[in-house]
Amino acid sequence: MYETTYHKAGSVAEAASLMANADDGKFLGGGQTLLPTMKQRLAAPSDLVDVTKIADMKGISANGDGVTIGAATTHYEVSTSDLVKQKLPGLASLAGGIGDPAVRHMGTMGGSISNNDPAADYPAALVALGATVVTSKRELVAEDFFTGMFETALEEDEIVVAIKFPGAAASAYAKYPNPASRYAMAGVFVAKASDGSVKVAVTGAGQNGVFRMSAMETALSGNFSPDAVAGIAPDANDLLSDIHGSAAYRANLVTVMAKRAVQKA
Amino acid sequence: MAVEGIGARALRKEDKRFITGKGRYTDDMTMPGMGHAAFVRSPHAHAKVKGIDASAALEMPGVDAVLTGDQLVGDGIGNLICGWMIHSKDGSPMKMGGWRALEPEIVRHVGQAVAVVVADTQAQARDAADAVIVDYEELPAVIDPLAALESGAPQIHPEAEGNLIYDWEIGDEAATNAAFEKAAHVTRMEIHNNRLVPNAMEPRAALAGYDAAEEHYTLYTTSQNPHVARLVLSAFYNVAPENKLRVIAPDVGGGFGSKIYIYPEEMVCLWASKRVGRPVKWVSDRTEAFLTDAHGRDHRSEAELALDADNKILGLRVKTIANLGAYMSLFSSSVPTYLYATLLSGQYDIPAIHANVKTVYTNTTPVDAYRGAGRPEATYLLERIMETAAREVGLSPAEFRRKNFIRTFPHQTPVIMCYDAGDYDATLDAALKAADYDGFAARKAEAASRGKLRGIGLSCYIEACGIAPSAAVGSLGAGVGLWESAEVRVNPVGSIEVLTGSHSHGQGHETTFAQLISERFGLDTSAVSIVHGDTDKVQFGMGTYGSRSGAVGMSAIVKALDKVEAKAKKIAAHLMEASEGDIQIEGGELKVAGTDKKLTFTEVALAAYTAHNLPEGMEPGLKEGAFYDPTNFTFPAGTYVCEVEVDPDTGKTEVVNFVAADDFGNIINPMIVEGQVHGGITQGIGQALLENASYDENGQLLTASYMDYCMPRADDVPSYSLSTHVTACPGNPLGMKGCGEAGAIGSPPAVINAITDAIGDNSLSMPASPEKVWALYHAGVKQAAE
Numbered sequence A: 001m002y003e004t005t006y007h008k009a010g011s012v013a014e015a016a017s018l019m020a021n022a023d024d025g026k027f028l029g030g031g032q033t034l035l036p037t038m039k040q041r042l043a044a045p046s047d048l049v050d051v052t053k054i055a056d057m058k059g060i061s062a063n064g065d066g067v068t069i070g071a072a073t074t075h076y077e078v079s080t081s082d083l084v085k086q087k088l089p090g091l092a093s094l095a096g097g098i099g100d101p102a103v104r105h106m107g108t109m110g111g112s113i114s115n116n117d118p119a120a121d122y123p124a125a126l127v128a129l130g131a132t133v134v135t136s137k138r139e140l141v142a143e144d145f146f147t148g149m150f151e152t153a154l155e156e157d158e159i160v161v162a163i164k165f166p167g168a169a170a171s172a173y174a175k176y177p178n179p180a181s182r183y184a185m186a187g188v189f190v191a192k193a194s195d196g197s198v199k200v201a202v203t204g205a206g207q208n209g210v211f212r213m214s215a216m217e218t219a220l221s222g223n224f225s226p227d228a229v230a231g232i233a234p235d236a237n238d239l240l241s242d243i244h245g246s247a248a249y250r251a252n253l254v255t256v257m258a259k260r261a262v263q264k265a
Numbered sequence B: 001m002a003v004e005g006i007g008a009r010a011l012r013k014e015d016k017r018f019i020t021g022k023g024r025y026t027d028d029m030t031m032p033g034m035g036h037a038a039f040v041r042s043p044h045a046h047a048k049v050k051g052i053d054a055s056a057a058l059e060m061p062g063v064d065a066v067l068t069g070d071q072l073v074g075d076g077i078g079n080l081i082c083g084w085m086i087h088s089k090d091g092s093p094m095k096m097g098g099w100r101a102l103e104p105e106i107v108r109h110v111g112q113a114v115a116v117v118v119a120d121t122q123a124q125a126r127d128a129a130d131a132v133i134v135d136y137e138e139l140p141a142v143i144d145p146l147a148a149l150e151s152g153a154p155q156i157h158p159e160a161e162g163n164l165i166y167d168w169e170i171g172d173e174a175a176t177n178a179a180f181e182k183a184a185h186v187t188r189m190e191i192h193n194n195r196l197v198p199n200a201m202e203p204r205a206a207l208a209g210y211d212a213a214e215e216h217y218t219l220y221t222t223s224q225n226p227h228v229a230r231l232v233l234s235a236f237y238n239v240a241p242e243n244k245l246r247v248i249a250p251d252v253g254g255g256f257g258s259k260i261y262i263y264p265e266e267m268v269c270l271w272a273s274k275r276v277g278r279p280v281k282w283v284s285d286r287t288e289a290f291l292t293d294a295h296g297r298d299h300r301s302e303a304e305l306a307l308d309a310d311n312k313i314l315g316l317r318v319k320t321i322a323n324l325g326a327y328m329s330l331f332s333s334s335v336p337t338y339l340y341a342t343l344l345s346g347q348y349d350i351p352a353i354h355a356n357v358k359t360v361y362t363n364t365t366p367v368d369a370y371r372g373a374g375r376p377e378a379t380y381l382l383e384r385i386m387e388t389a390a391r392e393v394g395l396s397p398a399e400f401r402r403k404n405f406i407r408t409f410p411h412q413t414p415v416i417m418c419y420d421a422g423d424y425d426a427t428l429d430a431a432l433k434a435a436d437y438d439g440f441a442a443r444k445a446e447a448a449s450r451g452k453l454r455g456i457g458l459s460c461y462i463e464a465c466g467i468a469p470s471a472a473v474g475s476l477g478a479g480v481g482l483w484e485s486a487e488v489r490v491n492p493v494g495s496i497e498v499l500t501g502s503h504s505h506g507q508g509h510e511t512t513f514a515q516l517i518s519e520r521f522g523l524d525t526s527a528v529s530i531v532h533g534d535t536d537k538v539q540f541g542m543g544t545y546g547s548r549s550g551a552v553g554m555s556a557i558v559k560a561l562d563k564v565e566a567k568a569k570k571i572a573a574h575l576m577e578a579s580e581g582d583i584q585i586e587g588g589e590l591k592v593a594g595t596d597k598k599l600t601f602t603e604v605a606l607a608a609y610t611a612h613n614l615p616e617g618m619e620p621g622l623k624e625g626a627f628y629d630p631t632n633f634t635f636p637a638g639t640y641v642c643e644v645e646v647d648p649d650t651g652k653t654e655v656v657n658f659v660a661a662d663d664f665g666n667i668i669n670p671m672i673v674e675g676q677v678h679g680g681i682t683q684g685i686g687q688a689l690l691e692n693a694s695y696d697e698n699g700q701l702l703t704a705s706y707m708d709y710c711m712p713r714a715d716d717v718p719s720y721s722l723s724t725h726v727t728a729c730p731g732n733p734l735g736m737k738g739c740g741e742a743g744a745i746g747s748p749p750a751v752i753n754a755i756t757d758a759i760g761d762n763s764l765s766m767p768a769s770p771e772k773v774w775a776l777y778h779a780g781v782k783q784a785a786e
C-alpha cells in the first residue's frame, strides 16, 4: 500500500470539505473493495475520508410502504433487519449472500453501489425495485445512477447518503456465484410492484453492468410463473465472457436464475 | 498429557501454540538492524533485459541498495539447479538451461526477479522497487507445452533445442505393442492433468543475517528440508561453506512440496545480507506466491489400454508431455518420470507397459512436486481409463478392477516398482460397502425425480511413499540419498529430546513422534520434545516430502531408540545385579522379570549421567543416534468412491458422498491420519472441480489471486466417510506406509468418474467447471435427440 492520510468525517458536510481539501482523495466505506485495491498498489489516494462514522448515513427506517437505508449501513445489517426482511425479503436475502461474514460486517451499501462492480449484487436490487439514490447533491433514480461498468453518475466530491426503496408486492433474488470470488456470474432480481407491474434486473452478466430484461418483464406481467421466463434469454453478444464462463453460458444462467427468482418470489 | 502410545488418538501437542496465535513463523523473527527486501519482477513472459536504471530508486527514503543479476553473477553466486539427472531414451542427458536468482539478460516468465531493493521498511522497499526502471525488449513467448514443441516455436533456452528437456521412456515397447496387436478391445483417451498452484497458508519468507566477524550466515526460511537447503546453498550456489551457514525452518505453515525447493528470493536475501551489511527480510505476498511458487501437475497424455476377450488387461501404452515451465526446479525432472510412470501399473496385474515422457520448457512459472508429485498424474490417468474401459465393455467398474487386481506379493511390475504387501480386495470391499454401491440405482432414480443427474465413480489408487532407498534412487539419477536421521537424547532426569531430520509443517510430528517414545518407555508424552528444523541443533537430515516422515523418519527414531533401550537395560541390569536379558521396560520402569526389583526410567537416566556406577568400560550418558536408509518404497493403496449430483440447468456439481478406504500400514495416531486424508481429499476435489492455473497467450497468469483461482472451501465438500485396513509394510520396523498424499492422489479420478457417469460423457477434463459440464451434457442430449 502507498502512504495515505486517513480522515474520519463526522458529518456529510465535513466529508465534503475534507474531500475538497484533499489532493487526490477517496471516500472510504467499508473498505472491502478500496483497501484490497490499495494493498495491491492499484490505487494510491492521497487521502481517505471515512464516511462510515457519519450518524446520518447509518441505519434503516420505514418510509411509507418501503424502506430507506443509510449508505453506510453494512450488508450484515441489511440482511438481518426485520424491517427489510418483512418489506423486501429479496433485498435481505441478497445482502445475506454477499461475500462472507467478514465482508458483510464491513462492506456498505453506499460503497457497493458507488463502486458499481459489474458482478456486484446490489445494483440488480436497486434497479428492479426502482430505488432512488440520495446523494449529498441530489436524488437519482437507480437506472440513471448506474452508467456502466465501474461507472456511476457520481461526481468526484459527491457522497451517497442513503438509498430509498419503494415497497413491493413480491421480490426475490437468485444468484449464480463465481466459484472463486463468489460475486455474481449471473444474478437476477425480480420485483413485482403493488400495481402488479414487474421489473427484472440482471447483474454479473452484462458488459455494461446491471441491465433490465424487458422481455421477461412483459412475460411475467401476464403470467408471474417460472415457466413464463423459461424460454427468454438475453442476447449473448451483450454479455461478459471470461475464464469462468462464456457469454453463451451466462445467457443460460440468466434464464435459469430468473426462473429461480420467480419461483422464490 | 498422558502415556499415549502407538494407536492413541492423542491431541496434537503443537496445536496450543498454533490455535492461540503463538506459532513462530519466519515473519515473526527479527534481527537487530534488519532491512526489508522487495523484488523487481518482470511483467513479461519473455523479454531481453536491456538495462536497469535504479538511480531514482536509490534516491528514495530508507533505501540501502538496489542489486541486480550482474552483481550476483559477479560475486560468483551459482545458478539454481535441478538435482535429479534424467537421460533421454537416446542416452543423452537432460538439457538444463541456466537459472540465475536475479536475471541479468533474458527473463522467461512473468514474475521472474531482475533486481532487489533493500530498504528500512517493507513499504519503502516496495515503493523503491516500483521506481526501478527496467528496459525490456519483448520476445515472442510460448505458453502451451504442445506449441512449445512445434518447429518454429520461440526458443526459451539455448541449451534445450526445440524446448525439449528430455524424451524419456520406461517399460518394454515391443512387448507392449505386441499386447495391443492381440487385444480384443482397446480403450483410448486423451487425459490432461491441470496445472495447480500450491497455496500454502503461510507464504514463503526468508530472514538472512551475516556476521562479518565470524563470516557466518544465519537464514530463517520456510523450508521443508533445511539441511538440503543448506547443502544446496553451500555446494552449488557458493553462498558459504556449510559450517558457516545455519538454516532454520521454524514453524512453517504448510508446504505441499512447494517449500522443498531453493528459490531465488531466499538465496538473494542471504547474498544481500552480506553485500548490504544488514540482515534482510523478505515475505512473499500472495501475488508473488501465485507467480513464483513452483506450480504442480500440468500433463497432457494419450493413454491406451488393451484388453483380452475376458477383459483381462494385456497392456498399457502412454505418451505424456509434461510442462516444466521456464526453468528446471530442484526435483522437477523426477516428477514426470520416476515418481509418475513407475506407478502406471496401479493395483493391477498388467503384463506390458510402455510410457514415453517428453518434458518441455514454456514461458510459465516452473513446475515441480506438489502433494503427490507424479503419483496423482499416474493415478488419474489409469483410473480414468479403467473406469472408461469398464463402461465400454459393459462391465461394472468395480468388477472390472477386481478381475485385474494383483493378489500375490511381492509383485514386480513392468515399470520398476516391486510391491511388497497389500490387499486390494479388502479396501475395495470396504469402500463399496460404506458407499452402498449396490443401492446406487435407487439413489439415482430419486435424484432424477428432483431433476438432478446423479453419478458414481471409483478410484483404486496405489502410490509409492517412504522415498527412498538411497542406492536405488542414486542409480535412477537422484543427486542425494534419501535416508533419514534421528538422535535420541535422554536427559539426566529422564525427559527426552528427539532430534529428527524430518520437518513438520503441519503434519503433527511433535505428537506422533512423541507417541513412539511414550510407547517404548511408558513415559508421558509431555516428557518428550521433538526438535527439528535447525541445522545447528539437528544432525544432517533429508526433510519431509513424499509422505516419508513416518516410514523413514520414524524408522530412524526407532533405530536410535533400540540403542537407547539396550544401553538403559545394561545399566539397569548392572545396578540391580540382574542379567540384561531379564530386564523388561513397562510403565516407565525397568524391572527384573519375575522379581519385584525395579528402577524408574529417571533413575537409570540419572545413573547414566552421574556415572558413579556404570558397567565396566561403559561410556557415561544416554544419547544415541541413527541413520535409516529404507530398503524399498512403501505402497499405500486404497479405494475411493465419489457420488455426485449435477444440476443440468447450470452444470454445477455437488459432491454428495465421498468414501475412502485406505491401507496405510500400521497407524500411530488415527486422528492425525484422518486429518491428512481430509486435507488430501479436499485438495483432490479442488483439483477435480475448482482449481486451475490459467494463462493467457501472452503468459499472463489470469488466476493470480483468489478472485479467480478457486480453492476448495468447507461448503464445497461433504463430510467424508473414512476407514482403514491394515496390511503392515514389511520393509520398515513400524510397518508404516504413509498417508500424507493419498487423499490428493486417489480422489480426482473418483470425482471425474462420478461426473462422467452422471452426464454420460467420458471426455470431461479437469477442472470440471460448471460450464464444461453443462456444455457436454447438453451436447449429449442434443446428439441423442438427433
Ligand SMILES: Cc1cc2nc3c(=O)[nH]c(=O)nc-3n(C[C@H](O)[C@H](O)[C@H](O)COP(=O)(O)OP(=O)(O)OC[C@H]3O[C@@H](n4cnc5c(N)ncnc54)[C@H](O)[C@@H]3O)c2cc1C
Pocket (backbone or CB within 6 Å): A026, A027, A028, A029, A030, A031, A032, A033, A034, A035, A036, A051, A071, A072, A097, A098, A099, A100, A103, A106, A107, A108, A109, A110, A111, A112, A114, A115, A117, A119, A120, A121, A122, A154, A158, A159, A160, A161, A181, A182, A183, A184
Ligand atoms: C472477499 C470479498 C467478497 C465479496 N463478495 C461480494 C459479493 O458476493 N457481492 C457483492 O456485491 N460484493 C462483494 N464484495 C464487495 C463488497 O460488497 C464491498 O463491500 C463493496 O463492493 C464495497 O463496499 P465498501 O463499503 O466496502 O466500500 P469501499 O471499498 O470502502 O469503497 C468502494 C468505492 O466506493 C466509494 N465509496 C464508498 N462509500 C461511498 C459513499 N457513501 N459515497 C460515495 N462513494 C463511496 C469509495 O471511494 C470507493 O471508490 C466482496 C468483497 C470481498 C473483499
